[in-house]
Amino acid sequence: MIRPVSRTWLVLDIVGAIVGFAVTAPLSFLAGTNELSVWIHSGPIAVTIYVVVGVILWGAAAISRLSPALALGIAWIGAVIQMGAGLPPSAYNIAILLILFATSAWGSRRVLWIGGVSALGGGVLGGIYFALIWSGLLTDASSTLRVATSAALIGSVFVLAMVMSWGTGLLWRVVVKGRETQVAKAQAEAVAAEEQERVRIARDMHDIVAHSLAVVIAQADGARYAAAVQPELAQEALGTIAQTARGALSDVRMLLTQLRHRQGDGPQPTLADLETLFAQVRHAGVEPRITVDPMPPGEPPAAIQLAVYRILQEALTNAIRHGDGAVDVHLAWLLDRVDIQVRNTVTGERVVGQGGHGVIGMRERAQLVGGNLQAEHQGAQFVVRATLPIGGRA
Structure with a gap:
């Protein structure tokens, strides 16, 4: 029922709802001698109901991002009160369009489709409501036809406006999901690339270090046994150990540089280096x-x-x-x-x-x-x- 919303967006929604009510509520009084103006001037109770309905609708709009389902339910309550009091549609009903947008943009899958049904059913209900309001004008067949045509036209406008608001929210939902998918894909690709690079460097490190240490260990063992009887062989083994260790140190430094600075591959062994490899193996015994x-x-x-x-x-x-x-x-x-x-x-x-x-x-x-x-x-x-x-x- 409640979505995680940042405090900034919640404050902006509340302030926007207050401004929306402050702008739309007085517009009804500027209608002059129309039916709504007559209804409002019929007494303080009528004005109170009018203000209460506006507060309910814009209050629902204020929490529509935080809880689309709750906002939709409150909006239906406000609409029922409005129709029950016989209050004609007014400018503050724009809040309903914002709520329908919220149900498809941020609501769950169930709320999404409930909002779609509400958009379609609310438009049809609005046309029927207009027909009931104008039922007192029915005097003959021609007036009945005019009222029915007008109610159908207004109902179609209501349906179109509400469905378009709901559809706009759905489009926004698709765009946001697409962006999230792209971000997730980019993150997954980055993680995979880092994992591949880590495995490559670990593989190279193992190949270099394991081989070099094996040669060094074999040479060191040989030098230890030869030192007592053939010192020249021990000197040769020590030279091989030093040469092998220097080469391994150079390769390890190159790999660490690639890991630290994300550089490209350095010089890699080729077939021409096999003779050097075989020579190291021979020196290892x-x-x-x-x-x-x-x-x-x-x-x-x-x-x-x-x-x-x-x-x-x-x-x-x-x-x-x-x-x-x-x-x-x-x-x-x-x-x-x-x-x-x-x-x-x-x-x-x-x-x-x-x-x-x-x-x-x-x-x-x-x-x-x-x-x-x-x-x-x-x-x-x-x-x-x-x-x-x-x-x-x-």
């Missing part, structure tokens, strides 16, 4: 056996190159962390797709691909370019297979 057959037919799209690099990076990181020191990598660059397969033996009790984000990240990488990826255990081996389509090459 894992020897990848690489097969590329057939070779790339031209320059693959940058998105495909990035996906291939990141998938191989994560698969090789898993091999460093959970493998036995050997891994088989096979790339097949076909005309319409590239097939990737990485296979390594799993050592220890830890199950690869459970509880982490690596496999999820690889699968997302493949899906982003329209491909698919499967990662599964086959006996003692962990196998990653991916197929990435190369658009426009079929």
Whole structure:
């Protein structure tokens, strides 16, 4: 029954209703010797009823935004009192048009349709009421025809005015709903875009940090054991650790800059960076056996190159962390797709691909370019297979 309305709008509605009553009520007295003027000058009781009806109608208009249903009910009470007292329609009946507008603009669905029925029925009732007022003028068939025609015409005007007011409110309702839908859609799109960006940065961060830390850990373990017997190998391992850490730090700074300043993507790895990746893996103590057959037919799209690099990076990181020191990598660059397969033996009790984000990240990488990826255990081996389509090459 009661809508949440700001205090400003409520004050404006009340002030507007007071002004409306102050303007419309005196207009009836300016009608001269018409029937309404005669009715008003018939006594103080008639004037009191006239003022009461005007206050009721404009009072209902004052709360029409706050409670359209209550305002419509009060307006009907005022109209019934007006017709019961035999008071003809006056200028203050304009308040009814405002109330009908409110029922369709701000009322509930039920109030909306009740307002529509009230607009149609109120107009028809107004025509019938005029016919009853003029019934005293019926003297013959011609006068009856004139009264009926006049009442029908006035009733049609009433119906048209009330339905137009109700329809204007309905149009306003549709416009407001459309704006709310657009705002909600824009907010949803903004949230989705932020979520995608957050997932992308998290995926890149995981790929960079996980791989770099795996290399650093492997090199640190090797340097610790080699320090006692082969100091030169320890020095080489420390150099690899420093180089890997610097590269990871640079990549992390770039990602943080993108996150903070919403900049575009910085330089991304390509196929030319695979040799550097394989060298890091070798320094970590894992020897990848690489097969590329057939070779790339031209320059693959940058998105495909990035996906291939990141998938191989994560698969090789898993091999460093959970493998036995050997891994088989096979790339097949076909005309319409590239097939990737990485296979390594799993050592220890830890199950690869459970509880982490690596496999999820690889699968997302493949899906982003329209491909698919499967990662599964086959006996003692962990196998990653991916197929990435190369658009426009079929």
